[in-house]
Amino acid sequence: MLTQLWVGTYHGSHDGTRVVVTTTRDDEQPLLYGLECTCGLSQRYAAPVSLDRAAWRHTHPTFWDRWRQKLTALRHAFRLHPEQEPTR
Numbered sequence: 229m230l231t232q233l234w235v236g237t238y239h240g241s242h243d244g245t246r247v248v249v250t251t252t253r254d255d256e257q258p259l260l261y262g263l264e265c266t267c268g269l270s271q272r273y274a275a276p277v278s279l280d281r282a283a284w285r286h287t288h289p290t291f292w293d294r295w296r297q298k299l300t301a302l303r304h305a306f307r308l309h310p311e312q313e314p315t316r
């Protein structure tokens with residue numbers, strides 16, 4: 229059964245790697261529009277405009293996007309040791 233009615237591709241790079249994002253529309257999903265990157269990222273959106281923006285942004289990260297990623301990585305590196313994290 230054909231449920232994917234619409235497909236787009238975005239070529240770009242992030243983290244120094246060339247990647248391709250594939251976007252699809254799937255009427256059987258609660259969020260119709262999905263994107264999948266060759267890096268393994270997979271997200272879904274309700275509106276095509278959000279999807280387009282996310283796909284473009286993911287394949288063409290800005291200077292500030294790269295900085296934010298670096299800061300996030302640093303925060304992970306300086307995280308408390310696992311035994312000091314709260315337990316449930």
Ligand SMILES: [Zn+2]
Nearest residue numbers: 247265267269
């Ligand atoms: Zn990616």
